[in-house]
Amino acid sequence: MYYSTRFILLYGVNNLSYRISEFADKCRVNKETIRYYERKNLLQEPSRTNSGYRTYSEDDVKRVGFIKRMQELGFSLNEIYKLLGVVDKDEIRCQDMFEFVSKKEEEVKKQIEDLKRIERMLKDLKKRCPDEKELHECPIIEALIED
Amino acid sequence: MYYSTRFILLYGVNNLSYRISEFADKCRVNKETIRYYERKNLLQEPSRTNSGYRTYSEDDVKRVGFIKRMQELGFSLNEIYKLLGVVDKDEIRCQDMFEFVSKKEEEVKKQIEDLKRIERMLKDLKKRCPDEKELHECPIIEALIED
DNA sequence: ATAAACCGTGTACTATAGTACACGGTCAAG
DNA sequence: CTTGACCGTGTACTATAGTACACGGTTTAT
Incomplete structure (x- = not known):
């Protein structure tokens, strides 16, 4: 029993599935970035249509979302x-997961504390901008430079 | 009245001052990174000895410290x-400082919230590592992938 | 006085994270 | 049955943030 690609795409025998361009749009990244993530094994080999076109699912959209969010928080693609x-239940990558996660947890904790200080600095900086617009003298950063 | 470089370095007529290598060591960065920061105007033109050697002060050490800390928190060199x-009281760079700082403040706030969620995720992940060592099934990241 | 240890300049190279593009195949509409 | 919008592969290019190195001058210890 065969279905045309169009039929599958429309009625989702195989669930709802996207071609690379639509998928990239949904993920709000470049199409090439998707291929790049595939090369780096951040995305597993996608299933393909008969003619070799990549197809993606809603789950893949979530996965890219996870990658992007972690990345914005300073995780490298390798760490992600x-x-x-x-998620992939890969024993090799899970081997020293406890150590890895513990280390990252410490880093994240420290980062949160540091960011809170930066937040205070930025708040102060804003307050001192005369008539809420400009300033040439702001000793707050200098305070942060000390320490 | 002239002092030899050695005299100045030892007795600090001009305050305590460092040559590039010692300075880089104190900052815990590569010597080339210092020159790179100079090229990118993150460090102002340093004063020089008669023979053209760069000299740095304790304040410069603090400045590099600031750069490094901000960078670790996701600020780009351009933002720094x-x-x-x-600090440099540069009117041009200060022109839209209020907008810039406001935008960064929002970003930092969001980042802190996101990091807290990541922290929870990492904590959970750790807890679920059987006998505090390994695991192949961890539904927490999956939870983060959703949302 | 001479070698070791610095320094300056300039240029090239590296890693990370993409982005662009050329060339050729596929497919659906007119 | 051809045109336009896709797609795949491969390769090259970009920005950011460094890092390394060669060549030649300086300083300092021996």
Whole structure:
């Protein structure tokens, strides 16, 4: 029993599935970025249509969302790859997961504390901008430079 | 009245001052990174000895410390350059400082919230590592992938 | 006085994270 | 049955943030 690609795309025998361009749009990234993530194994080999076109699912959209969010928080693609070992149930990547996660937890804690200080600095900086617009003298950063 | 470089370095007529290598060591960065920051105007033209050697002060050490800390928190060198406009009392860089700082403040706030969620995720992930060591199934990241 | 240890300049190279593009195949509409 | 909008592969290019190195001058210890 065969279905045309169009039929599958429209009625989702195989669930709802996207071609690379639509998928990239949904993920709000460049099409090439998707291929790049595939090369880096952040996305597993996608299934393909008969003619070799990649197809993606809603789950893949979530996965890219996870990658992007982690990345914005300073995780490198390699670190994200490592974490995804859990999702992919990959024993190799899971081997020293406890150490890895513990280390990252410490880093994240420290980062939160540092960011709170930066937030205070930025607030102060804003307050001192005369008539809420400009300033040439602001000793707050200098305070942060000390320490 | 002239002093030898050695005399100045030892007895600090001009305050305590460092040559590039010692300075880089104190800052815990590569010597080339210092020159790179100079090229990118993150460090102002340093004063020089008669023979053209760069000399740095304790304040410069603090400045590099500031750069490094901001960088670790996800600020780009360009953004740090902008912020340093305040310290350098540079009117051009200070022009839209209020908008810039406001935008960064929002970003930092969001980042703190996101990091807290990541922290929870990492904590959960750790807890679920059987006998505090390994695991192949961890539904927490999956939870984060959703949302 | 001479070698070791610095320094300056300039240029090239590296890693990370993409982005662009050329060339050729596929497919659906007119 | 051809045109336009896709797609795949491969390769090259970009920005950011460094890092390394060669060549030649300086300083300092021996």
